[in-house]
Amino acid sequence: MNIFSVYALQAGGTDEAKEQFWAALQEKLEKVDESERCIIGGEMNGHVGSDNDAISRIRGGNAYGNGDEDGEKVIDLALSFDMVIGNTLFRKRNEHLIAYESGDRASQIDFLLYRRRNIRKIKNCKVIPGDHVTEQHRLVVIDLTIAVSQKQKRKLQLREGENDRILRELSHDRVDVNTWWNDAKSITLRAGKEIFGESSGKVWENKEIWWFNEEVQGKMSAKKKAKKNGKKVNKMKTEQHINSVARELRKQLPSQKNYRYLRGNEESNDQEIAEITREEVNAELEKIKNGKAPGPDDIPVEVWKALGEEGVDMFRWIDKRDTGKQYQKNAIFKEKGYIQSCENY
CATH class of the missing domain: 3.60.10.10 (Endonuclease/exonuclease/phosphatase)
Structure with a gap:
């Protein structure tokens, strides 16, 4: 244009x-x-x-x-x-x-x-x-009306033989979950740099931000301060509403800390539940979109998709050894919508 x-x-x-x-x-x-x-x-x-x-x-x-x-x-x-x-x-x-x-x-x-x-x-x-x-x-x-073409995201594909090499390293000495997960992070990131390379991380200055000068930044800062001061007025009332809704939601939650459900019904079960199946893991992996930011372990979801069925086995192995932990449900406000509506928690 x-x-x-x-x-x-x-x-x-x-x-x-x-x-x-x-x-x-x-x-x-x-x-x-x-x-x-x-x-x-x-x-x-x-x-x-x-x-x-x-x-x-x-x-x-x-x-x-x-x-x-x-x-x-x-x-x-x-x-x-x-x-x-x-x-x-x-x-x-x-x-x-x-x-x-x-x-x-x-x-x-x-x-x-x-x-x-x-x-x-x-x-x-x-x-x-x-x-x-x-x-x-x-x-x-x-x-x-101007049609904007979306940039095609790069698809992660391993070369022949790379998949087996990484799996051999990840399968070595599976004893402790936390130790294995830290080792898996190091192995995956190292393999990613070796196979696909690493960007320079250079930040290009004055590209599409030439208009964002000191005058514009000052006015935006003043606007944010005014908005923040206005929010403080209603902060106490908002917190009171959130706390009251949270109390109502807690009453509806079960009192047991380790409350779990059997698959297929809504009856409480204090015993072990069925293992996570391959179909469930594959279904969840398909739901996750490519190109999303990784979690705290810095391992992108494309890695697990590329590992195929062997990666699914690793997930199931982790689940088997991650049992026995106790969990508790809490109500968290999403910071949007009507605060007295339970759907916004």
């Missing part, structure tokens, strides 16, 4: 200066590939008019006022690069066409030009009467 913001000389300027402006703009536009999208917008200080049917190819016939010589420059530019004048395509009231107003004078001298072959992507183009860019100029907006 190429966007040009322009300001043409006013009617009082010399013809030579005006020719230099339009020649310079045309030179810039010639450098843009025809396959690329292009928008030209700004104060062009000309009236294109709506009384010339010969230029209906680039103008919709819904302009305000009559055309003039400076407006012919705008039309010639649009014809040269096969563009349409966006704010003449749609039938609007005069208040949505007039871009400049000073006293008794009203005119349409601010325009937005877009590639004609993409004309179907233009959904609307008009002037917003209540918003002023400057004291006399109103805001001209254009609504476009």
Whole structure:
């Protein structure tokens, strides 16, 4: 997408200066590939008019006022690069066409030009009467439909033989769960660096953040402080509501710390429950999306998916040795929604 913001000389300027402006703009536009999208917008200080049917190819016939010589420059530019004048395509009231107003004078001298072959992507183009860019100029907006292609995420695939080598290392001396898990972390991260490499971690400065200067940061900081001060007023009341809802939820929870359920029914069971099956592990792995941030062990989920059935066996082995621990359910507010609704906990 190429966007040009322009300001043409006013009617009082010399013809030579005006020719230099339009020649310079045309030179810039010639450098843009025809396959690329292009928008030209700004104060062009000309009236294109709506009384010339010969230029209906680039103008919709819904302009305000009559055309003039400076407006012919705008039309010639649009014809040269096969563009349409966006704010003449749609039938609007005069208040949505007039871009400049000073006293008794009203005119349409601010325009937005877009590639004609993409004309179907233009959904609307008009002037917003209540918003002023400057004291006399109103805001001209254009609504476009632009398809954004998502970047394909890299799929993790091990080379032939790498899978067996890693599994042999992970299968060595499975005695203690915690010790094995720490060893598995080291083995997996080392293998990942050897096979797939490691990014430099370099942070590119001034890329898409050039506008985030000290002035913007100061205003955002002031806004956050004001919002924080406003939240403090209702903090005590919010905590009281949360505590009251939590008490009600605790009453509904079982009193036993080690309360467990049998698979397939809702009867309490103080004995051992059935082992986690392969189908359950595979189903949970399929639910987890690729490209997500790993947990505290820094092992991405793609690793476990790549390990296949051997990885499933490791999960089941961990589950068998992670029994006997006691758990307790607690109500935690999600920090959104109505605080007195149990669904938000």
